[in-house]
Amino acid sequence: MIKHLPQLINLFATLILMLSFAMISQRRVATLINLFAMQGVALVVVSVLLAYATDQPHLYVSAALTLVLKVFFIPWSLHRVVRQLHTRGDVETLINMPATMLVGIALVIFSFSLALPISRLSDSLAGGALGIALACVLLAFLMMITRSQAVPQVIGFLAIENGLIFAATTVTNGMPMIVEFGIALDVLVGVLILGVFMFQIREQFDSLDIHNLEKLKDD
Numbered sequence: 001m002i003k004h005l006p007q008l009i010n011l012f013a014t015l016i017l018m019l020s021f022a023m024i025s026q027r028r029v030a031t032l033i034n035l036f037a038m039q040g041v042a043l044v045v046v047s048v049l050l051a052y053a054t055d056q057p058h059l060y061v062s063a064a065l066t067l068v069l070k071v072f073f074i075p076w077s078l079h080r081v082v083r084q085l086h087t088r089g090d091v092e093t094l095i096n097m098p099a100t101m102l103v104g105i106a107l108v109i110f111s112f113s114l115a116l117p118i119s120r121l122s123d124s125l126a127g128g129a130l131g132i133a134l135a136c137v138l139l140a141f142l143m144m145i146t147r148s149q150a151v152p153q154v155i156g157f158l159a160i161e162n163g164l165i166f167a168a169t170t171v172t173n174g175m176p177m178i179v180e181f182g183i184a185l186d187v188l189v190g191v192l193i194l195g196v197f198m199f200q201i202r203e204q205f206d207s208l209d210i211h212n213l214e215k216l217k218d219d
Contacts, residue, residue, distance in 0.1 A: 005053045015042045020139040033078045042069030111135035133167030
């Protein structure tokens with residue numbers, strides 16, 4: 001089992017990257033939230049495998065926090081907000097989908113090229129973990145840049161955090177538990193604030209398009 005763990009970790013790491021690609025190509029809000037939850041599941045599996053391989057019990061705590069927050073609570077909260085705000089339909093993108101995918105591919109190539117010299121110095125079980133993590137972060141930034149509505153912006157922010165957690169977990173073989181609890185609390189508070197933020201935008205402008213905030217400059 002142990003000798004196959006690096007392959008399993010790399011498999012789920014690749015799945016995390018593929019889900020990041022799926023998110024930048026997805027226009028339906030409800031499906032975008034489901035893809036984020038699936039990415040959370042893959043992150044949980046990676047944490048559990050690393051905990052077993054490195055014999056670090058605090059990684060099980062990290063996996064449990066990710067499962068509760070990223071797989072269940074946050075997706076449930078976002079689905080609830082989407083239902084209440086009636087925003088289940090397609091989200092318009094600022095650039096067309098083929099161009100977005102080409103930019104995404106370029107970002108992945110750039111990420112692996114940048115991370116390759118550092119990865120050679122790491123003794124991590126997942127050889128390409130740093131490149132995948134950086135690619136996930138940049139793809140999440142791309143999703144935020146190319147979407148104008150608040151809900152995809154929130155998911156992009158959370159996907160960036162997924163990439164950072166994945167990097168910290170795999171490259172360093174686990175963060176201190178106090179850091180994990182701190183990050184979990186920050187994410188929870190951030191989602192609650194962003195939820196209130198979305199309701200305020202909808203109440204003021206009857207739309208979740210963040211470009212409406214530019215109108216505040218004239219007030």
